[in-house]
Amino acid sequence: MGRLQIDHIQPLAKGGVNTEENLCLACELCNQYKWIQTEGLDPESGKVISLFNPRNQNWGDHFTWSPEGTKIVGITDCGRATVEALRLNNNLAVIVRKNWVQAGWHPPNFRDY
Ligand SMILES: [Zn+2]
16 A cells, blocks of 8 residues: 555565566555565465565466455465565555445456456
């Protein structure tokens, strides 16, 4: 939520570089939660897993929307670890998505990815 920021997928603090392949857009809140994390805990297996990389992984392979369209559900270890690490279902995000659902804007069509 909020303005989009440029995120380093591999943080500069961990040897990441300023090339396009290492950059993505993230909302301010997600970017703050991500911080310098590159891995997260999969709550199902308890294993430490690399976070979702929007440059070389497909969103729909790792996530789906809850039936009411307000929560992101991880469907792989990577998806679940990323939902937890970036707190993708934080209260603000869910409230905003509820409004988007009511307005008919959400969830987005998976064919758009
Ligand atoms: Zn976000």
